[in-house]
Amino acid sequence: MNKYITIILLALLATLSACTDDDSFSASTANTLTFSADTVTFDTLFSRVPTATRTFWVYNHSGDGIRCSSVRLENGNQTGYRVNVDGIYLGSAQGYQTNEIEIRDKDSIRVFVELTSPENHAKTPQLLEDNIVFTLKSGVQQKVNLRGYSWDADIIGMLEIRHDTTISAVDKPLIIQQGLRVDSGATLTVARGSTIYFGQRAGMDIYGRLVADGTAEKNVIFRGDRIDKMFDYLPYDRVPGQWQGIHFHTSSYENRLNYTDIHSAYNGVVCDSSSVERLKLQAYNTTIHNCQGYGLKETNCVVDLWNCQITNTLSDCAAFFGGGAMLRHCTIAQFYPFDANRGVALRFSNYDGDKDYPLYQFDVYNTLVTGYADDVVMGDFNKSTDATYMFSHCILRTIKPDTINEQQFRHVTFENVEDTAAITGAKHFRDIDADKQYYDFHLDSLSTAIDSAEVLPNGYSATDRDGRQRDSRPDIGAYEYHHDSSATPAALPRRRR
Structure with missing residues (x-):
């Protein structure tokens, strides 16, 4: 017993001695933090x-x-x-x-x-x-x-537009923290060069009409309100899901997005089912990028896209369920890095869930559709209703049909994903950097999209997404390779040319 008491006392002395050493404090100027x-x-x-x-x-x-x-x-x-x-x-x-x-x-x-x-x-x-x-x-x-x-900004909780209104957020940022609603019968016009910032739970609910009238030099930008960085190399502005995006409800028609940049939202743009006798959305020279849901989702309505970039989304980049759509000179690319179970780049169908929607028109011209996966184009149809589609002078990363229907595929290049020497997927573009979340979807000099488009009538091949002049042998996709001059885009008709 005495032996154990001695051991315990020695251990206590050692502990007290250690505490005494640790508890000594110096007032020397040589000791610093x-x-x-x-x-x-x-x-x-x-x-x-x-x-x-x-x-x-x-x-x-x-x-x-x-x-x-x-x-x-x-x-x-x-x-x-x-x-x-x-x-x-x-x-x-x-x-x-x-x-x-x-x-x-x-x-x-x-x-x-x-x-x-x-x-x-x-x-x-x-x-x-x-x-x-x-x-x-x-x-x-x-x-x-x-x-x-x-940076000083105008900060608004909930903004409701009940009458025709123009917003100019050029000299001072506008932050909307709870949401923006445009009532039925009202038109909201966003002036060129405006940037509107949204809180994470905020988005745009359009029951009336939205007109975003940017220019090549002064885009309209819709984005999240985080302007700091998640990491030294990663701004929050490159992180998806920073705000809720734009929702065009059933009562909304004749919406126009021109030279508009929509990025890092949950769903970029959603168009609800409405009458196919009226145009739902016209999107020209518009970018929808880096979304945690869909880039563009259209259900049984009419949309008109020209010179649009729709890229990098967890769900499909662009999905069309019935209705009518015209796509000219678009770049649709699926390189979303955060989830291998991402959607396809392009989906078109005559149903959505248990509801059938006739796809009476789906015409795609001079459009580049690619991505990481071997097949990023999905046409999914049932026999209960109509499904009409056509691709002309496009590059599609998908499985080539055994038999080519010339009414559906005219001068289409199907990317051969098994040919490692081919210019496919990310090789079309200047920079695909998943580590830093930096993407530049302008064409690389080796892309087979260069000089491969057809010249479309009525000036549809005159300029690209940046407002730069296209040459006499235009390029497939939203961007023309190495041209500097610009021209004013012309109006694009709804119906097949």
């Missing part, structure tokens, strides 16, 4: 909108304990930064500081930083700086810099 970052950066943010939380670590590698007589936010509450040091919030009750913080040798503490910046009353983003000041017992001061660019 080490930080995991000397600057905490928030990039650009909207004023009055809280940021995500940034963190950094404070380490003590000095060889002895260090006491901080104070840790404070240098400018107090003047800049909008909020700081928590080792579980202690530096708020007004504490004078934006905390005292007597101890960091033992080989120990660390964590600091959390957020920012809700005040308005700066300027048209451009303004630098907003502060410092967290660590004052050691030795008198040494160490600082971690806080910096971000604050």
